[in-house]
Amino acid sequence: AISAISSDERIGLISGEDALKLVKDLAVNVEFGYGSGLSINNEQSDEFGSLEYYVQTFRHGSDDMPSSSRKSKIYAMDCEMVKTIAGPELARVSLIEYSRSCCGDDDECDERVEANEKSVVVLDELVKPRRPVLDYLSEFSGVTPSMLENVATRIEDIQIKLLSLIEENDIIVGHSLENDLKALRLVHNRIVDTSV
Numbered sequence: 001a002i003s004a005i006s007s008d009e010r011i012g013l014i015s016g017e018d019a020l021k022l023v024k025d026l027a028v029n030v031e032f033g034y035g036s037g038l039s040i041n042n043e044q045s046d047e048f049g050s051l052e053y054y055v056q057t058f059r060h061g062s063d064d065m066p067s068s069s070r071k072s073k074i075y076a077m078d079c080e081m082v083k084t085i086a087g088p089e090l091a092r093v094s095l096i097e098y099s100r101s102c103c104g105d106d107d108e109c110d111e112r113v114e115a116n117e118k119s120v121v122v123l124d125e126l127v128k129p130r131r132p133v134l135d136y137l138s139e140f141s142g143v144t145p146s147m148l149e150n151v152a153t154r155i156e157d158i159q160i161k162l163l164s165l166i167e168e169n170d171i172i173v174g175h176s177l178e179n180d181l182k183a184l185r186l187v188h189n190r191i192v193d194t195s196v
Contacts, residue, residue, distance in 0.1 A: 019157050027055060028054050028055060057166050057168045059167055059169070072169045073166075075098070075170060076095070076172075076174060080092040081183050082133045089183065090155055092124075093125055095162070099118055122165060126147055126148060133145075162186060166188065172190065172191045175193070
């Protein structure tokens with residue numbers, strides 16, 4: 001299952017039910033807060049709970065095919081949520097990669113960035129919540145009903161994309177990342193939270 005999301009060429013081929021099956025196979029149990037006793041075991045209390053799972057970033061490659069020797073990457077992440085009957089749900093995710101290749105290293109510039117740029121948007125997508133939206137929180141999120149009207153992307157599609165981009169040794173920077181990672185149902189240990 002892991003090799004299926006480690007290959008960038010095939011990532012566009014995984015979506016919908018296939019993405020949900022893969023995310024279910026990769027699901028992990030999580031516990032929030034030191035000694036909080038709050039544990040999430042991927043079983044939710046409503047009808048949609050069986051369709052939502054936490055996943056964890058990992059080292060790409062395998063024992064017989066080691067991970068690339070690339071340096072750890074640095075990403076900035078932000079998520080926007082809407083209010084549903086179950087609380088906040090993901091409605092938009094943005095991920096920017098800081099590019100070292102154009103910042104004084106001897107490497108050639110990454111083809112996605114201009115020579116004078118230091119970052120590139122690698123993901124900026126709207127996400128269709130599973131539950132009915134009670135409040136779009138537009139004044140904070142910028143998300144409106146018309147923006148989500150024809151969106152088919154679900155959280156598991158985003159999880160697969162994020163797992164194909166972010167390895168366990170990469171660093172994610174953001175503000176109040178705990179909320180974003182919960183909304184994404186993503187476990188990642190190397191973070192810099194600017195709200196702390």
